Amino acid sequence: MSNFTIEYLRRLLQEKDYKMTEQRREILQVFLDQPSEHHLSAEDVHSVLRSKKSEIGLATVYRSLELLGSLGILLKIEFGDGCSRYELNTTNPNSHRHHHLICLKCKKVIEFDEDKLDELEEEIAIKSGFEIVNHEVKFFGYCKDCRNDNNEY
């Protein structure tokens, strides 16, 4: 459940002397409109907006995604499919991140909400002196549907 709104974006932008533009609003709106499991690439966002009358340029989409990422509104993720993808950042001090299960057969990306990494993070902090601020966990394997088909890889 995300707490981001267009007003929140406006405030963050103001704080850092960035400008609230039509394009930045449109892009955040695309993410707010999508179910949260969707992981959108720059091309995805661009074509969604183009399909609804926007004249936005692809370079602007790239620049805005990076900006929204740096503001902590979006998270950049790599699924190894050749392009960077973004999702709304639902992380907050009380909720850990979800993990991604990537099916090697159908390439589907499934979200999994349990975190369970506190203990491991603590151990890392103690043993290596590394201060963790975020993590990214991907599990590769076969989803329920593909397990039932015979496993031809």
Add this chain to the structure above:
Amino acid sequence: MSNFTIEYLRRLLQEKDYKMTEQRREILQVFLDQPSEHHLSAEDVHSVLRSKKSEIGLATVYRSLELLGSLGILLKIEFGDGCSRYELNTTNPNSHRHHHLICLKCKKVIEFDEDKLDELEEEIAIKSGFEIVNHEVKFFGYCKDCRNDNNEY
């Protein structure tokens, strides 16, 4: 500790009717010569070899890295620095993978050997029916050295 040798490569190649070539041997040797913490990109491997008289082409490096990956000798990893990197695959049925700690300040990549994901993997299998065959875990934060400098991000 890796068990891979040139002889092992020769055997694997034979099994699948691939040919043992000078170039494939050279590339594996680069990884055997490096300390295991090194994560080499295609460019890295190419320039290491070029710097020691080899006439190998970059395309061959790309093709060979992919082949060694498919044979299970190398693992491909993405650190978000714009290129794919490889490391010797030290995974075996008895030893889990290590994790990577990526420092947001100095960009150093540190290895961490504990795994501790069995419980989480089991929970995922039960709750989602997903069969896990591998995982990739990255922790982002600040390494011991950079924590001590004042944290300007």
Add this chain to the structure above:
DNA sequence: TTTTCTGCAAACGATTTGCATACAC
């Protein structure tokens, strides 16, 4: 000999950048 592999150069696709114009403040 037969097939696979190599090096090169060209092609590719995602992302970035330079620049003149348009817009937010």
Add this chain to the structure above:
DNA sequence: GTGTATGCAAATCGTTTGCAGAAAA
């Protein structure tokens, strides 16, 4: 008005591919 943001096109960078010649089996 001033400075930032935009759209476009060109540039960039990692990676892949086509192909003719070279090497392995």
